[in-house]
Amino acid sequence: xxxxxxxxxxxxxxxxxxxxxxxxxxxxxxxxxxxxxxxxxxxxxxxxxxxxxxxxxxxxxxxxxxxxxxxxxxxxxxxxxxxxxxxxxxxxxxxxxxxxxxxxxxxxxxxxxxxxxxxxxxxxxxxxxxxxxxxxxxxxxxxxxxxxxxxxxxxxxxxxxxxxxxxxxxxxxxxxxxxxxxxxxxxxxxxxxxxxxxxxxxxxxxxxxxxxxxxxxxxxxxxxxxxxxxxxxxxxxxxxxxxxxxxxxxxxxxxxxxxxxxxxxxxxxxxxxxxxxxxxxxxxxxxxxxxxxxxxxxxxxxxxxxxxxxxxxxxxxxxxxxxxxxxxxxxxxxxxxxxxxxxxxxxxxxxxxxxxxxxxxxxxxxxxxxxxxxxxxxxxxxxxxxxxxxxxxxxxxxxxxxxxxxxxxxx
Amino acid sequence: xxxxxxxxxxxxxxxxxxxxxxxxxxxxxxxxxxxxxxxxxxxxxxxxxxxxxxxxxxxxxxxxxxxxxxxxxxxxxxxxxxxxxxxxxxxxxxxxxxxxxxxxxxxxxxxxxxxxxxxxxxxxxxxxxxxxxxxxxxxxxxxxxxxxxxxxxxxxxxxxxxxxxxxxxxxxxxxxxxxxxxxxxxxxxxxxxxxxxxxxxxxxxxxxxxxxxxxxxxxxxxxxxxxxxxxxxxxxxxxxxxxxxxxxxxxxxxxxxxxxxxxxxxxxxxxxxxxxxxxxxxxxxxxxxxxxxxxxxxxxxxxxxxxxxxxxxxxxxxxxxxxxxxxxxxxxxxxxxxxxxxxxxxxxxxxxxxxxxxxxxxxxxxxxxxxxxxxxxxxxxxxxxxxxxxxxxxxxxxxxxxxxxxxxxxx
Numbered sequence: 116x117x118x119x120x121x122x123x124x125x126x127x128x129x130x131x132x133x134x135x136x137x138x139x140x141x142x143x144x145x146x147x148x149x150x151x152x153x154x155x156x157x158x159x160x161x162x163x164x165x166x167x168x169x170x171x172x173x174x175x176x177x178x179x180x181x182x183x184x185x186x187x188x189x190x191x192x193x194x195x196x197x198x199x200x201x202x203x204x205x206x207x208x209x210x211x212x213x214x215x216x217x218x219x220x221x222x223x224x225x226x227x228x229x230x231x232x233x234x235x236x237x238x239x240x241x242x243x244x245x246x247x248x249x250x251x252x253x254x255x256x257x258x259x260x261x262x263x264x265x266x267x268x269x270x271x272x273x274x275x276x277x278x279x280x281x282x283x284x285x286x287x288x289x290x291x292x293x294x295x296x297x298x299x300x301x302x303x304x305x306x307x308x309x310x311x312x313x314x315x316x317x318x319x320x321x322x323x324x325x326x327x328x329x330x331x332x333x334x335x336x337x338x339x340x341x342x343x344x345x346x347x348x349x350x351x352x353x354x355x356x357x358x359x360x361x362x363x364x365x366x367x368x369x370x371x372x373x374x375x376x377x378x379x380x381x382x383x384x385x386x387x388x389x390x391x392x393x394x395x396x397x398x399x400x401x402x403x404x405x406x407x408x409x410x411x412x413x414x415x416x417x418x419x420x421x422x423x424x425x426x427x428x429x430x431x432x433x434x435x436x437x438x439x440x441x442x443x444x445x446x447x448x449x450x451x452x453x454x455x456x457x458x459x460x461x462x463x464x465x466x467x468x469x470x471x472x473x474x475x476x477x478x479x480x481x482x483x484x485x486x487x488x489x490x491x492x493x494x495x496x497x498x499x500x501x502x503x504x505x506x507x508x509x510x511x512x513x514x515x516x517x518x519x520x521x522x523x524x525x526x
Numbered sequence: 527x528x529x530x531x532x533x534x535x536x537x538x539x540x541x542x543x544x545x546x547x548x549x550x551x552x553x554x555x556x557x558x559x560x561x562x563x564x565x566x567x568x569x570x571x572x573x574x575x576x577x578x579x580x581x582x583x584x585x586x587x588x589x590x591x592x593x594x595x596x597x598x599x600x601x602x603x604x605x606x607x608x609x610x611x612x613x614x615x616x617x618x619x620x621x622x623x624x625x626x627x628x629x630x631x632x633x634x635x636x637x638x639x640x641x642x643x644x645x646x647x648x649x650x651x652x653x654x655x656x657x658x659x660x661x662x663x664x665x666x667x668x669x670x671x672x673x674x675x676x677x678x679x680x681x682x683x684x685x686x687x688x689x690x691x692x693x694x695x696x697x698x699x700x701x702x703x704x705x706x707x708x709x710x711x712x713x714x715x716x717x718x719x720x721x722x723x724x725x726x727x728x729x730x731x732x733x734x735x736x737x738x739x740x741x742x743x744x745x746x747x748x749x750x751x752x753x754x755x756x757x758x759x760x761x762x763x764x765x766x767x768x769x770x771x772x773x774x775x776x777x778x779x780x781x782x783x784x785x786x787x788x789x790x791x792x793x794x795x796x797x798x799x800x801x802x803x804x805x806x807x808x809x810x811x812x813x814x815x816x817x818x819x820x821x822x823x824x825x826x827x828x829x830x831x832x833x834x835x836x837x838x839x840x841x842x843x844x845x846x847x848x849x850x851x852x853x854x855x856x857x858x859x860x861x862x863x864x865x866x867x868x869x870x871x872x873x874x875x876x877x878x879x880x881x882x883x884x885x886x887x888x889x890x891x892x893x894x895x896x897x898x899x900x901x902x903x904x905x906x907x908x909x910x911x912x913x914x915x916x917x918x919x920x921x922x923x924x925x926x927x928x929x930x931x932x933x934x935x936x937x
Contacts, residue, residue: 138582147586154582159574162807166573170753171549171565175558175886183754210802212776213624220663236788241777241802244790248775252631253663262788287786336803343581343594343806364659365623366652375698375891377647377673379655391621391652392747394808395754396573475586480786 118433118502119426124495130411130419137340137492144474144497144504149314149454149487152340152404161403165396177395186402187346187393191385193405194339194348197413198312198331199322205350206385207335207398211313214332214349215245215280217361217388221351222278222307222330223258224360229277233306236262239286242311246280269300276306284314284452287479288443291319291452295326302327313337316348318420318453318489320413323350330355338453338489341401349388356384365390407491419490420453423498427455427486430502436510437502443483454487464517468508471517474501529844529913530837535906541822541830548751548903555885555908555915560725560865560898563751563815572814576807588806597813598757598804602796604816605750605759608824609723609742610733616761617796618746618809622724625743625760626656626691628772628799632762633689633718633741634669635771640688644717647673650697653722657691680711689718695725695863698890699854702730702863706737713738724748727759729831729864729900731824734761741766749864749900752812760799767795776801818902830901831864834909838866838897841913847921848913854894865898875928879919882928885912 125131137153139145145153169177178184191205198205208214219232232246246260263271272279279301284291294310301308310331315321317338323331329352335345351359360381366372368389370380381387425448431437440457459465462482469476469484477485486501508514536542548564550556556564580588589595602616609616619625630643643657657671674682683690690712694703705721712719721742726732728749734742740763746756762770771792777783779800781791792798836859842848854867870876873893880887880895888896897912919925 140583151586159577162577166570172551175562212802216774240786243788244775247790248773252773344803362659362663363627364655375651377654379658391623392755394805396811397805397808400807
């Protein structure tokens with residue numbers, strides 16, 4: 116079968132111009148935007164301005180003059196527009212893990228008399244770890260984490276479950292869960308739902324309000340391009356606001372932080388999820404990065420993402436040299452996020468060989484190689500390069516070269 | 527009495543040259559380094575490098591190539607050198623409030639059978655709020671916050687108390703507590719001690735290891751000059767490391783984060799205090815800012831700080847026009863940190879009038895005006911300007927001008 120004309124696809128791509136708004140290194144195909152989004156070209160200038168002018172010149176007055184004080188809410192509302200949340204329900208703050216701790220305690224508090232957190236055994240580990248940490252702190256009588264396989268999920272939903280905690284796109288195989296249907300099924304049993312949007316926000320159309328999601332968390336450094344370790348976000352549906360307490364009751368979540376009263380009184384709405392002083396420099400980078408989404412729509416990005424990943428999957432299947440690569444990601448477009456994962460008996464060496472050849476992917480134990488598609492800057496031609504490079508690596512001695520290298524650091 | 531020759535003091539100040547390593551706005555005397563430290567001149571360049579090269583060029587590989595993965599430990603160890611902590615006991619991470627939550631749960635776990643957190647009623651509110659949040663989560667049977675006045679503190683230390691939580695320098699009046707003596711007194715009753723070093727780190731000589739402190743937290747944006755909302759830090763004495771659990775068990779605190787095992791297993795030593803992915807840009811700013819401390823010693827900084835604050839206090843007392851200003855800060859040098867607070871019946875208007883005249887201070891309800899002395903960049907001449915400006919404001923109609931202005935935002 117003739118391979119597609121990737122260059123022609125790029126020429127007719129209405130989103131092609133957005134790539135110019137990123138700084139990407141020469142000679143590299145970057146398929147790891149699902150781990151760390153690329154640098155938007157205007158972000159260095161914005162950070163320099165925040166540092167030199169807001170911090171350096173205006174100093175402490177910037178909390179008012181440059182509205183640092185409500186930056187977490189402003190950035191939260193901008194993220195809200197990407198995930199189908201009306202204003203006032205999303206706060207940019209802390210890390211996903213910390214936000215998940217708030218979310219879980221919130222959910223248990225909203226569902227008194229129930230104590231079980233239900234999740235999938237292959238959920239992203241930090242989600243399970245945070246639930247384990249909370250269960251360990253509260254004790255078995257008040258909290259227990261129960262993990263099941265995907266096939267058992269609906270059967271496990273019952274009046275016994277307090278909260279269902281799921282990640283919409285699986286980090287390992289890229290499978291996309293049906294948020295609307297699962298949320299509805301959980302609610303039928305009075306189960307609250309927490310969604311981790313780490314691999315969804317900025318990549319997949321979402322309608323959190325419409326789908327009646329209760330709580331969600333997500334990170335800023337993947338498809339939102341907020342930079343390494345960018346602050347995370349948390350969504351809480353407004354119908355829950357008045358009834359929510361969360362134990363990380365720091366001063367900036369207080370109703371009147373600058374009254375310095377000795378007793379905590381939760382602030383209005385989503386503000387009660389704020390804890391300490393926000394990291395202004397990192398959050399300003401994320402704020403600026405979100406400008407890119409003003410130039411297009413999530414629907415258009417999703418369409419390009421699926422075309423990219425479909426072309427990649429078809430290439431995998433059509434090239435005999437790639438037969439040793441097992442596709443882990445669902446073949447149906449509506450069941451996958453914005454990444455394609457394959458397993459290979461020498462997955463670690465394969466990932467290293469690809470990276471060494473300029474195709475940046477990542478590896479997840481034990482044998483998974485992930486290709487993340489970021490439609491804001493990935494080209495169709497990148498798919499062609501990735502397939503060609505895969506083929507070259509697997510048909511020459513490139514793989515052998517990396518076979519015996521020691522594994523180091525973050526892989 | 528003749529006022530001191532402030533310019534002569536600056537000319538003979540061995541630390542005077544350090545001011546040139548900061549960017550400070552023209553025509554401004556900045557006495558708010560206790561709220562937000564000034565911008566070190568080399569930090570914008572370092573941030574630009576992290577953003578353009580590490581993020582923009584090297585992308586995901588920077589977790590290894592630029593050692594992002596252990597940045598929290600490296601910055602932690604650098605802070606450790608400023609607070610008398612041997613390597614491996616300090617981690618740079620999260621906010622002070624989040625770290626305090628870890629610290630309190632840690633301390634309760636280390637002291638089984640005890641449930642009371644003892645603190646001072648005028649501790650910084652976020653410390654009290656976090657303890658209230660934890661007590662609310664655990665319930666009265668497992669945790670209770672008890673607050674007392676300073677005079678009652680030693681009498682309240684008993685075998686009933688699990689942990690004593692104190693801030694070494696009071697945010698309102700600037701009083702410095704005797705960390706060594708209080709820690710020793712607490713230990714005599716088997717009480718663990720958590721110190722909040724928000725206003726101490728980088729300003730006051732500390733010997734956490736020698737004084738047998740158990741746990742400490744502190745922030746990066748005051749005297750450490752790490753920038754607005756810079757990441758905080760947490761210290762845990764190595765003797766406790768193997769016995770500590772903390773419930774914010776995020777993936778980067780795991781013994782093998784990249785094994786992606788479903789069960790949490792705490793990492794070695796201080797690493798178990800790590801939660802989510804660190805904010806690299808903000809933490810790199812703090813890392814760079816700490817270079818300034820390599821050029822001097824905390825002892826030299828302390829000496830200059832006390833000279834600055836002593837001159838200011840003497841000026842307050844010697845100028846009849848300043849009689850309406852009540853000194854709140856202890857007059858004895860060894861009982862104050864690096865700030866001087868005064869109360870005035872029109873404190874809010876006074877603070878605004880000073881700021882408008884180029885002397886940047888801050889206000890704390892109900893009537894407190896704070897002058898923070900940052901010996902890395904404050905000059906003796908700044909003290910003269912502050913005293914003259916205070917006098918001018920209080921003897922003209924400047925105060926009236928600000929009397930009826932509405933209070934807005936962060937004050």
